[in-house]
Amino acid sequence: MYRFNHKDLLGMDQLSVSDINLILDTADAFKEISTRDIKKVPTLRGKSVVNFFYEPSTRTRASFEMAAKRLSADTLSFSVSDSSMVKGETLIDTARNLQAMNPDIIVIRHPSSGAPHLLAGHVDAGVINAGDGMHEHPTQALLDLYTIRKKKGKIKGLRIVIIGDIIHSRVARSNIIGLQKMGAEVTISGPPTMIPVNAESLGVKVVLDPSKALRNKDVIMVLRIQLERQSRALFPSIREYSIFFGLNKDLLKGAKRDVIVMHPGPINRGVEIAGDVADGPFSVILDQVSNGVAIRMALLYLLIGGGKDDNLD
């Protein structure tokens, strides 16, 4: 049987196709647990998971907590308001202090690209990157891959368009890497100020106009627009963004009949995605959320050393 040989999950970059398949398969096995009456198995009893969030997050943090609890691990969560960052402690010092408490897994979200890599170099615990700056968000990409595989039955050969602020998006970066590894073809789309000048180095196609970009695509992935970016001249107004780059019903008419629409959340209704599209028949946004718990259960299990025995109950 294929073995998962990673201490940390820092980015999609580090995963092989076999790794990704193993994670998705393991998530499949765990997904059923969330549908039981008693949604808890003793798999990680006695293990501890620290959620260490330097940035506000509801969804991702809740998802990790839920995943850990369903596997019976003890969880502890810090967030930026009560962390030491404000007191001036360096990340390495904080890491050493956390390590002294001997956790099994540290889940970190941090506004600086590369911060999880720095942390991982200073702790024995496994580190999971829950989003670092504009770099990577691998668990989001994995849950997106899982959702696509569930809905489409495969990933290989699919055509995917990602629309929005590509340059500042860790979700886009991780998805581009993951989707390409799994054999999908990725197109990026959005205002030119939000597309890297050297997009070709990512191996993607660039079609700026979303109405053209979404033609013949199997999956449309819409990114959240950070409203504060308006002040940095990336786009002139939310109104104009929604008119030219927002995904609405009219635009969706040009897409394939069996297209699925994804969004990593939280959505800005009426900005990057119209409310009736987010709630409509093509949307799989809430599936992404429930699949997120299964994917994170799979990762906690594999990183803590599961796969060495096959006792899932």
Add this chain to the structure above:
Amino acid sequence: MITWIKGGEVIDPRLKTKKRQDIVIRKGKVERLFNPGDFNPPRDINVKEIDAHGMIVTPGLIDMHVHFREPGEEYKETIETGSYAAAAGGFTAVACMPNTNPVNDSRSVTEFILERARKVNLIRVYPVAAISKGLRSESLTEFGDLKQAGAVAVSDDGRPVVSSQLMRRAIEYARFFKLPVISHCQDLYLSNKGVMHEGSISTKLGLHGIPAASEEIMVVREILLAKLTGCPVHIAHVSTEGSVNFIKQAKEQGIPVTAETAPHYFTLDHTALIKFDTNAKMYPPLREPRDVEAVKRGLSEGIIDVIATDHAPHSPLEKEIEFDRAAFGIIGLETALPLTLGLVREGVIDLPSAIAKLSYNPAIILSIKGGAIEEGKEADLTIIDMKKEYVVTKEDFKSKSHNSPFIGWNMKGKALLTMVGGRIVWESDELNSRS
């Protein structure tokens, strides 16, 4: 007492020659140069012999761009530790940039630096004063008073002079006092929150990029101001292909511009950052392979006049942290010579040209002593073993800081002896010297 350096190949960077000569030094000055075998030491005088067979002897190296952090940030470097690092790297003189705390924008700070350097008494330390008060790009410092106090140039290094009018006034006013103006070229609005070169690696790592144009816009501005006024400008740390080309055109038109680069810009490119190594974070940032090639071409064609280190010590407090929050800059005094000699081995430049960029040219630009081993002149010189191979280690740095991307690198070529005014300020155990 006299000192007799015998058997070495003496480099004259001005005449571009290399020949076997013996050097006789008395009272801190080069007394005479002899052809091999011509010198017979007098019996009645104590002679210190330095055997330089198999070595090259060059004018003392001059680094026109260092940060010694004193006053204000002595935990990173002091004039004393910086001077040791310089001497160990083969440098007999440095020009230290004014972004200390307080900023060197007044006579008192300039005098303080010179006083500290006198007490340390190792190498020659030349203060560079600020162009604008507090490096704020608002009003000029007192160039005349600073020059009289001992400043050899003015620069707002670390920050650009944002206002084009202020820069124009600075170069006009500085010429009256014969003070060179050194420009740190960066369009702050374009580089914005950038922390590394904007390119495929910044896109991959999700780090804000600094486009090459951020440097080039300012290089072009300085060239145009030099053309407008006829006053000279020196461009610090050139890192891009575009800058090299613009400076080339300017020189061809006779515009009074000179330029320097640093060893990391002809040695490393942006792929050095792929693991978020903060020791590869500097301003200007490491660029692309084509820029590295252009910088080499700039050196080989004489477009870039000077190799300077931009020695920028930082402690773990500024470097062992998240990449985007880490300070810009690396130390360079103790690795510049072997990296430059690497260019000679590669055939990019010949040895006398390399030494010229490390001694004669900066001496001319700053109008300071040195740059040549000449009879009657101060005996500032460096003895170099071109073949010495070693590995760079943290522990060997004389600098107080060790923020270097070259730790663990195999180097070839080393200063075995550094002499300032006839006095040995650095001597490696490997040199056979006896009295």
